[in-house]
Amino acid sequence: MTAGEGTHDAVIVLDIGKTNVKLVLIDAQGQQLAERRKANTVLRSGPYPHHDTDAIWEWMLETIARFATIATVGAIVPVTHGATAALVDEHGLVLPVLDYEYEPPAQQRAQYLTQRAPYASTYSPALPAGLNLGRQLAWLAAVFPADFARTRHILMYPQYWAWRLSGVAAGEVTSLGCHTDLWQPARQQYSALVERMGWHTLMPPLFNAWDTLGPVLPALAQRTGLPAHCRIVCGIHDSNASLLRHLNVTGDAAGDAAAGPATAVLSTGTWVIAALPGGALDGLREEADMLANCSALGQPVPCIRFMGGREFAALAGAEPAACGVADLQQLIDQGTFALPAFADAGGPFSGRTGSVIGPPLPGDTERTALATLYCALMSDYCLTQLGAQGDVVVEGSFTNNPHFAPLLAALRPGATVSTTDDASGTTCGGWMLAHWGEPPTATARPATPLPLRGWPAYRDRWLDLLR
Missing domain, CATH: 3.30.420.40 (ATPase, nucleotide binding domain)
Structure with missing residues (x-):
């Protein structure tokens, strides 16, 4: 052709x-x-x-x-x-x-x-x-x-x-x-x-x-x-490309006060960046690696991030094995925890050395399960620190992990956690820049919360261990 x-x-x-x-x-x-x-x-x-x-x-x-x-x-x-x-x-x-x-x-x-x-x-x-x-x-x-x-x-x-x-x-x-x-x-x-x-x-x-x-x-x-x-x-910065479909051409955030809490966007890849368009800046803390990015429309956007893709690989290995729900449940039942941080490039726990506590991991699938639990917990923590109270949209490479969004959804009752159909998190944003003013074509699918036994209590124990 x-x-x-x-x-x-x-x-x-x-x-x-x-x-x-x-x-x-x-x-x-x-x-x-x-x-x-x-x-x-x-x-x-x-x-x-x-x-x-x-x-x-x-x-x-x-x-x-x-x-x-x-x-x-x-x-x-x-x-x-x-x-x-x-x-x-x-x-x-x-x-x-x-x-x-x-x-x-x-x-x-x-x-x-x-x-x-x-x-x-x-x-x-x-x-x-x-x-x-x-x-x-x-x-x-x-x-x-x-x-x-x-x-x-x-x-x-x-x-x-x-x-x-x-x-x-x-x-x-x-x-x-x-x-x-x-x-x-x-x-x-x-x-x-x-x-x-x-x-x-x-x-x-x-x-x-x-x-x-x-x-x-x-x-x-x-x-x-x-x-x-x-x-x-x-052209554009990559996490802002992911954010673009959640803004409108008038410069207003996708969520506003009349419609309820703003929708948070979780852009995932080497970095996991939680952004809250329309959120307040006065809650940002420098020591927690919180920042204000600038959207393509010129607006300050409160953000917090951690090097999630790098940390996932540190825990699961360069070529992670697939894990199942039973592997996740096993780690929760036995009380094995991953505590940050497993990358030294910033994040809310910068300066800490990552560790795994509790019963040891028997195999590769359990390592992937632990990495998945860890990234879900870190993402939930970042969203909470940001003051996100509404729905969450997950963009990027973590949309390929079938357990990530359901785990996150189970920790945030009352909010809908969705994943987009653009696994790169940037492709749709790039297309939108070339077709400015046209609606994006990628759609978001709500995740069904994963009802693992003891999962919220596991999160609370993880937070206690952090303190």
């Missing part, structure tokens, strides 16, 4: 998560036509650990060329993880794209803590390693001053890929507002850190996430077979 014979006005979503890179081809009705993925490799060579942007670029162009034979591609939308930026000049990167899990020297952290804007203005907690993007930029400026001086634009990661595809430099609030220390979500403006460090001149003009920056560069159209009119959309 040639491009002219396939579906017209399809969208390609470039989805760069911390663990995997995906390209998804979606038709005009929102149905997936094709998907390809690769590991998101961090290179250890060079001046510091960095993302293999060259490998992603070549793989992306080759995959786009294959997709262009399936459908006529009308738009490409980049969606990426947060806490990542690219420093570019007219020719490309001036320094490799730093991996946010790299820990700069402790001396630099102490200095940076005196430079960053206060939490009350940014709602960006002080985080380990490079999870505060401002710390990455300050370290790069201090250690590589000559290279940093050549920088023309500081591009958030989605907009770096949009720039490579379109040649247009853009800024966008969802990545700027993702615990970077660079943005004030409540005021919708840059923080004092940006001015203090002299970075304001490097910040490109702000665009909406759904804005078209321009057509694909002619050389790329020729190489890939994309039509010359293929639009490059500005």
